[in-house]
Amino acid sequence: MNRHCFPCFKLSIFYRYSMVIAALATVLLIAGCSEDNNTAVVQPSPEVTVMPGASTAPDKTAGIEPTPGTPVSPSAAPTASPDTGINDDPLARQVAGMTLEAKIGQMLLVGIDGTKLEESAKRMISEDEVGGIILYKDNIQNLKSMLTLINDLKKSNSGNTFPLFMSVDQEGGKVSRMPADYTAIPSNAKVGITGNDDAAGTMGRLLAREVLSAGFNMDFAPVLDINSNPANPVIGERSFGSNADIVTRLGIAEMKGLSEEGAIPVIKHFPGHGDTSVDSHLELPVVNKTAAQLAKLEWLPFQAAIQENADAVMVAHILYPKLDPKKPASLSKTIIGGLLRGQMGFDGVVITDDLTMGAITEHYTLPAAAVDTVLAGSDILLIAHEYANEQMVRKALLEAVKKGTISESRINDSVYRILALKEKYHLSDEPLSVPDLPALNNDIKAWLQTIKK
Template sequence: MKWFSRQKIKNKYPRRSLLLLAASACLLLASGCEGNGNSAQGSTTGSAPAAVSASPAAAQTPAATEAPATPSPAASATPDPISRKLAGMTLEEKIGQMLLVGIQGKTAGAEARKMIAEDKVGGIILYSNNVGNLKELVQLTNALKQSNAGNPAPLFMSVDQEGGKVSRLPDDYATFPSNAAVGSGDNAAAAGTMGELLARAVKSSGFNMDFAPVLDINSNPDNPVIGDRSFGSSAELVTRLGIAEMQGLEREGVIPVVKHYPGHGDTSVDSHLELPVINKTEAQLAELEWLPFQAAIREKADAVMVAHILYPKLDPDKPASLSQVIIGQQLRGQMGYDGVVITDDLTMGAIVKNYSLPAAAVDTVLAGSDILLVAHEYKNEQAVRTALLDSVKNGKISESRIDESVYRILALKAKYQLTDEAVSLPDLAGLNSDIQAWRKPFIRK
């Protein structure tokens, strides 16, 4: 049985009316899928956590000093199904939902199964070193989902499948050209088709989330990490094609994650290795880097990945991914973003060479992040999980702050009707034919 009502949530979840929430709750209760709502810990109430629909200023306040939400009588009388789901979760289950982790090897090993079954992580990311042939990949994604049986919500099964040099799928799939090649065609419809084809490809092997599109503007020719991963050097082009790709992924039922806010296109350092520093002001970012992300927010982007870049003129102490100024005040406050915020991998050199990983985990949650990407090593997942649990228990992070993030996560999983159902070994003939026909204009002779 599905973990959640099969009713499709068509509107952006924090903005739904109480009437729709009440109707959803009725459908859910009628389906018999909902767990007991009486085992909640901490400050969970019968309504959605306040900051999900509260004014952006709430994101600027350190979580430990936030006042508990005061639900309206109507919301308390008819709690929405996501709040009911949240109310039935333990603190450990909530923290687990905020972790999206990498695994070792091409099979679901003991550590991977422990992170899912015991730590109840909310998602998995696979990289090239996890991917064998098509049959091996499908077996892996199915095994990981099977390990999630009995947990509160289905897994985010995620992958970086951009096209060009950032391609994780097996050789069984027809290849996708780089974003730069697609950008040279200056065709938003083609970018939208690209999103649809990417979604069909990743979905066929068991994924439901793609870390794409790239909304970085390739404004620095010396950039070692973006380059042809960007649609181009024009904000207008990147915005138009990036939004089209995002919407194409959405149409095919795969969650797009736009990246890398506030913009990685002007860096001269690879954040996988070191911490990039950009000495731009807020006004300068607003004139270029922010434009594609602001457009994505207007188009109700489901998820935004935040980069590990230090902006000393905005926050001299913490990179964007850990900064209350950049996430809380700017992204959530000024831009009004109320969707899911995901960090870039916290085990990258930009973080671990300059900050304590446990402290970084706490800082990013206080700043307003919902999902912490911990892409490498079981010990790192353990350190992050322990740091978050301890921070709630010692009062540095309030449980109501955790509830805000988990509400957003559960709502996103519900919106896309995620399940842990196994996928069959796909026949790729039709998909590969479609990819090959679409890519012809972008393949250089």
């Protein structure tokens, strides 16, 4: 078996069996797990004012409209499980043949220190078999050093079967990680002013060409948050606009552009970060909207993207007391299992926002949060900072499975989805040469002229 390229399997098999399994799961579904006693209860912040807003979305993006005051159901049928039909499903056989340690590794997407490959990064990849890496601004100096680092990271994975997710937050505007060698791409807000779907689709393709040329294969974009709160400290120009129609149309166009060019898009930040007035990097935001209110605005772009076969969703660290009074969305079975997977029907990969952000670490222990989010239905846990944190999360998940708190079949479900996504995009750990950028930069400049008109 080639250690750099993912073993082949036919996606048609996945879809055929997912239909059978979904039907079986509906019959066999049981109630969710009990609360983790180590998880603190966070009280809603009384000073957060919610702006209800109004949607201008067309009928085709009409959202879930629960009866006002009706809680979101926490139950949801799992997606295709590798525990059924193993003999007929090559991917299921691969999952069944993995060690528990390797399975847990695939569920971890980690950040590293510095601009060069360090021993801690090597250990996370070669020993813990982490499924992916994320690079931030601090990891990137210039084009050559960035590519050297990415190639070194991939080389460290040569002893493992499955290629790495190499991920980055490349949105455009103020959230841009590419070095100065690349012509800058503007914020979503500037593209949103045009109201032009084609411009957003081109933006997605250009973003994909950027990240792929550098050796990345996953982009945490597009942002599908609606910028409905002027006091929001973290979204602002990162959003395409303040109404659901613009965000839905342009966001889906960008998502498709990224995917068509070969980069994995990750829509974010579900269930919607646009109406917060607290920065979740520092503290836990609270949004006191009902399910009916959220269905009329925040959920519309996400639901539409799911209908357009979104591959991956990032879930935010936001507390919605009227949906789940005890746990933020990223740790909530009601929101991930009940709403996202159950009511909205999302069967792709669920990724947490960074679990080392203040919204989590100020109120929860990292091990307890890791267990909670897996029980809630998350597939990939993003741990952006510190080797010790990756070790803590890995240990907590291994112990939770061995104690029976998390079933191994639950882990298998996530690993199946993760590996299916890696296969869909034909990921590889093959090294790249320094790219020739003039053609890409010229295309970006030409596109910039079109959105200025």
